[in-house]
Amino acid sequence: xxxxxxxxxxxxxxxxxxxxxxxxxxxxxxxxxxxxxxxxxxxxxxxxxxxxxxxxxxxxxxxxxxxxxxxxxxxxxxxxxxxxxxxxxxxxxxxxxxxxxxxxxxxxxxxxxxxxxxxxxxxxxxxxxxxxxxxxxxxxxxxxxxxxxxxxxxxxxxxxxxxxxxxxxxxxxxxxxxxxxxxxxxxxxxxxxxxxxxxxxxxxxxxxxxxxxxxxxxxxxxxxxxxxxxx
Amino acid sequence: xxxxxxxxxxxxxxxxxxxxxxxxxxxxxxxxxxxxxxxxxxxxxxxxxxxxxxxxxxxxxxxxxxxxxxxxxxxxxxxxxxxxxxxxxxxxxxxxxxxxxxxxxxxxxxxxxxxxxxxxxxxxxxxxxxxxxxxxxxxxxxxxxxxxxxxxxxxxxxxxxxxxxxxxxxxxxxxxxxxxxxxxxxxxxxxxxxxxxxxxxxxxxxxxxxxxxxxxxxxxxxxxxxxxxxxxxxxxxxxxxxxxxxxxxxxxxxxxxxxxxxxxxxxxxxxxxxxxxxxxxxxxxxxxxxxxxxxxxxxxxxxxxxxxxxxxxxxxxxxxxxxxxxxxxxxxxxxxxxxxxxxxxxxxxx
Ligand SMILES: [Zn+2]
Numbered sequence: 001x002x003x004x005x006x007x008x009x010x011x012x013x014x015x016x017x018x019x020x021x022x023x024x025x026x027x028x029x030x031x032x033x034x035x036x037x038x039x040x041x042x043x044x045x046x047x048x049x050x051x052x053x054x055x056x057x058x059x060x061x062x063x064x065x066x067x068x069x070x071x072x073x074x075x076x077x078x079x080x081x082x083x084x085x086x087x088x089x090x091x092x093x094x095x096x097x098x099x100x101x102x103x104x105x106x107x108x109x110x111x112x113x114x115x116x117x118x119x120x121x122x123x124x125x126x127x128x129x130x131x132x133x134x135x136x137x138x139x140x141x142x143x144x145x146x147x148x149x150x151x152x153x154x155x156x157x158x159x160x161x162x163x164x165x166x167x168x169x170x171x172x173x174x175x176x177x178x179x180x181x182x183x184x185x186x187x188x189x190x191x192x193x194x195x196x197x198x199x200x201x202x203x204x205x206x207x208x209x210x211x212x213x214x215x216x217x218x219x220x221x222x223x224x225x226x227x228x229x230x231x
Numbered sequence: 232x233x234x235x236x237x238x239x240x241x242x243x244x245x246x247x248x249x250x251x252x253x254x255x256x257x258x259x260x261x262x263x264x265x266x267x268x269x270x271x272x273x274x275x276x277x278x279x280x281x282x283x284x285x286x287x288x289x290x291x292x293x294x295x296x297x298x299x300x301x302x303x304x305x306x307x308x309x310x311x312x313x314x315x316x317x318x319x320x321x322x323x324x325x326x327x328x329x330x331x332x333x334x335x336x337x338x339x340x341x342x343x344x345x346x347x348x349x350x351x352x353x354x355x356x357x358x359x360x361x362x363x364x365x366x367x368x369x370x371x372x373x374x375x376x377x378x379x380x381x382x383x384x385x386x387x388x389x390x391x392x393x394x395x396x397x398x399x400x401x402x403x404x405x406x407x408x409x410x411x412x413x414x415x416x417x418x419x420x421x422x423x424x425x426x427x428x429x430x431x432x433x434x435x436x437x438x439x440x441x442x443x444x445x446x447x448x449x450x451x452x453x454x455x456x457x458x459x460x461x462x463x464x465x466x467x468x469x470x471x472x473x474x475x476x477x478x479x480x481x482x483x484x485x486x487x488x489x490x491x492x493x494x495x496x497x498x499x500x501x502x503x504x505x506x507x508x509x510x511x512x513x514x515x516x517x518x519x520x521x522x523x524x525x526x527x528x529x530x531x532x533x534x535x536x537x538x539x540x541x542x543x544x545x546x547x548x549x550x551x552x553x554x555x556x557x558x559x560x561x562x563x564x565x566x567x568x569x570x571x572x573x574x575x576x577x578x579x580x581x
Contacts, residue, residue: 036329040336040561054341069285070326073292077330081337084296085310208297212289220283 002052003059004043004082005196008035008075009067009095010114012163014192015042017050018200024050026193030163035074043078054086061199063190064092065213066122066139067114072212080207089204093195094213096139099161100126101194102187104133108157115164119143122215125151125158133198141215144168148175157181163188243553244302244313244338245546246295248331249323249351250376251282253294254542255302257313261550264361266305267536267543270294273417280416281406288326295334302542310342317549320348320559321569322377328565336563346559348566349549350574351540352378353390355506357551358537358544366501366529372491374515375507376402376419379447381491382571383498387551390575393494394445401483402509404449408456408479412472423512426480429473433459435482445494452482480514488518495528502529510538555579 001021007014013035016026025046029038047053062079065072076092083090099112106128113123124139140147151158152175159181160172165188172180217225240259247254251272257265272290276282303309310316318335321328332348339346355378356371371382379401381394399407402419409418414425435455438448456479463470495503505519516532523530537544556579 034564036333037562037564039333040340040563044340044561054343069288070329073288073326073330074333077292077295077333078337080292080296081299081334082341084299085338085341208300211293214289218283218285218289220279221286224278 001059001200002057003061003196003200004057005061005192005199006039006043006075006079007063007095007098007190007192007195008039009063009065009072010163012189013038013042014190014195015046016192016196017046017052018193018196019050019052021200023193024052026191028189028191030189035071039074039078054082057086057088059088059200059204060090061196062090062092063095063098063195064210065095066141066215067095069214072214076210076212080210083207090207090210091199091202091204092210092213093199093202094124094139095190096122096124097126097133097198098195099190100133101198102161102190103159103183104128106159108159108181109136109154110159110161111151112161113144113164114162115167116141116216119145121147123147139213139215144171145175148172152176152179155179159183161188241314241550241553242308242312243546243550244310244316245349245542245544245549246316246318246331246335247351247354247540247542247545248291248295248327249319249321250327250540251276251287252540253291253298254540255298256542256546257302257306257308258361258543258546258550261357261547261554262360262364264543265308266302267541268298268302268305269541270298277416280410282324284324284326287324288330291327291330295330299334299338310338310344313342313344315345315347315549315553317347317349317545317552319351319354319545320563321351321566323351323567325565325567328567332563332565336561340561345553346561346563347549347552347557348559348563349545349552350569350571352380352382352571353548353574354544356382356384356504357548358506358533358541359504359531360547361537361543362533363531368498368500369502369504370491370495370498370500371504371506372487373507374401374487374505374509376400376406378507379449381445381494383494383500388555388575390571392572393498394447394490396447396449398448398450399453401447401449401487402507404453404483405509407453411457411460412475419509419512422476422480423514425473425476426514429471429475429477431478431481432474433470433478435459435478437482437486439486445490447486447490449483452479484514484518487515488522491519492522492526495526500528502531505530505532506538508539511535
């Protein structure tokens with residue numbers, strides 16, 4: 001089973017290749033640079049280094065969001081098109097779940113999150129249940145303080161994971177006190193190897209039906225819906 | 232397809248997502264449409280009264296693989312049979328362009344095919360080559376929601392922009408006036424329809440600009456229409472929408488036809504090509520046909536489905552780029568403000 005995994009949903013760009021189920025190569029950068037320019041050259045290079053050709057791939061796994069709208073689309077478009085062209089399944093995995101996998105061995109609840117500006121975050125709550133990471137609280141786009149209050153009320157320890165952890169460390173400790181577990185810095189960046197592994201165990205959708213998980217409506221659409229409600 | 236395919240035939244896939252149409256097409260030898268699929272988003276954008284870029288990008292991702300599949304099915308061909316994958320690189324909405332560009336890269340990578348970026352306006356011009364072979368030098372009038380340009384071509388793949396709009400594009404002026412008249416989106420076709428029923432009885436300005444200039448300006452005209460409507464409303468005068476549309480259209484079309492005619496004579500071209508969404512406008516078609524009735528130039532206006540955004544035009548322009556040796560790297564990016572002249576002068580790399 002050969003898998004190509006792609007994550008361009010946030011600033012971290014990750015690619016991994018599993019060959020016969022084993023990690024053959026992984027590429028991770030954390031740079032404020034253009035994913036569209038860098039993704040395909042990186043895939044090309046990693047494929048060469050792992051001596052893999054597109055035809056040998058059996059599955060593509062992609063982080064389907066939430067995250068940067070454009071970033072999510074670059075990954076998903078690439079994955080869908082490759083999957084369609086090669087006639088192999090494409091599996092979309094939540095970008096938050098991909099991040100939560102960094103702490104999958106803990107028994108504590110895991111809260112991955114991405115900053116979504118103006119005090120908002122994309123987040124959800126995961127927990128390791130008999131060796132599989134399962135969703136405890138649905139993924140949402142929410143005010144972080146509101147979310148933290150909810151987590152504090154659960155009264156159990158929570159591991160926080162986020163590339164934006166430093167921005168939010170004070171408010172987390174403020175709300176969670178000693179229930180907050182914040183690991184060392186490298187754990188806060190998703191790794192495509194984990195994404196590939198998670199994707200191998202998830203169901204893949206028909207490639208045409210696979211769409212990004214934005215967790216947020218386009219502003220114009222939200223306004224339009226509001227208008228419809230009033231009429 | 233098997234029997235008719237000879238070794239020298241070139242089959243090019245085109246992908247176009249620069250605005251609100253998700254499109255793919257296969258073109259043979261740069262002159263023949265094999266299949267041409269356009270998934271329009273107009274219905275979705277109607278409720279907003281215009282194209283919302285983020286909504287357009289979202290639709291592109293949802294549609295693109297289905298559009299590709301349909302394109303190959305209609306042609307009864309496979310991606311393996313393509314000589315190259317070509318895609319609109321710009322100009323356009325960046326988020327929308329990115330979907331097409333990344334689709335093209337992924338497909339070219341998966342199938343080991345050459346990848347080529349194409350300029351959207353070069354595409355509009357080359358839509359005409361799907362109707363009739365080019366004869367150089369030729370003059371192209373490109374009129375759309377985003378463009379109003381006069382372009383001289385001395386040979387394939389080279390573009391000299393001799394005139395362009397200094398403010399609004401012709402199509403943009405149409406849309407804005409249509410909105411003032413409270414016509415549904417997209418306004419252009421409604422204006423054209425109303426104009427046909429109206430009388431040219433309001434004297435709107437025509438911006439000729441300096442002597443000998445092939446540039447255009449439509450913002451003054453647009454303001455004049457809006458002021459005229461406003462003043463009439465204050466005086467409780469009633470202007471017929473049909474007459475406003477007819478008078479506005481006469482003003483736009485006069486300038487477009489006259490400047491195109493003058494440029495055609497000065498550059499002594501063999502063909503005059505009309506391209507872009509506004510080329511579908513009946514008023515413009517009529518004015519140009521009249522203007523060029525006795526001219527020595529041949530006037531080419533493509534059928535409606537090739538005027539609006541489509542991917543056959545991208546594949547047609549892409550075929551020339553392919554034959555001239557242009558190849559993009561895996562780092563190909565969307566370029567929302569890609570320059571046409573510079574695109575024509577880019578170095579080919581094999
Ligand atoms: Zn166009």
